[in-house]
Amino acid sequence: MPSYIALIRFTQKGIENIKEGPTRLDAAKKAFEAGGGKVVSFFLTMGQYDAIVITEFPNDESIAKVALAGASQGFIRTESLRAFTEDEYRNIIRSLP
Numbered sequence: 001m002p003s004y005i006a007l008i009r010f011t012q013k014g015i016e017n018i019k020e021g022p023t024r025l026d027a028a029k030k031a032f033e034a035g036g037g038k039v040v041s042f043f044l045t046m047g048q049y050d051a052i053v054i055t056e057f058p059n060d061e062s063i064a065k066v067a068l069a070g071a072s073q074g075f076i077r078t079e080s081l082r083a084f085t086e087d088e089y090r091n092i093i094r095s096l097p
Contacts, residue, residue: 001056003040003083004063008051014075021075028070032057035066050076054083 010018029039037057044051057063063080071078084092 001037001058002060003085004055004057005081005083006053006055006067007049007079007081008053009077010050011075011077017075024073024075028053031070032066036062037066 014021025042032039032055035057037055039053039055041054042051043053055063057066060082067078067080070076
């Protein structure tokens with residue numbers, strides 16, 4: 001399955017309710033599974049982003065639906081990136097003219 005990286009920033013609402021964060025993360029994991037994907041890793045980070053989630057989904061549309069549904073709750077803002085594995089990278093490079 002394709003891999004995706006979500007860069008997350010907490011909204012003011014998210015920070016005000018941060019103690020509920022672990023419960024929301026558990027709910028997000030269940031929503032990802034229901035949407036055909038899975039959470040591979042979660043990291044709380046320091047710097048420009050508050051957290052990073054690495055996921056796998058069957059396609060762009062399925063992750064877009066889950067990401068939009070999650071963001072609509074108002075606790076986070078996300079930026080999603082398609083991530084290519086090393087093998088995928090090597091295949092892409094090999095196929096260059």
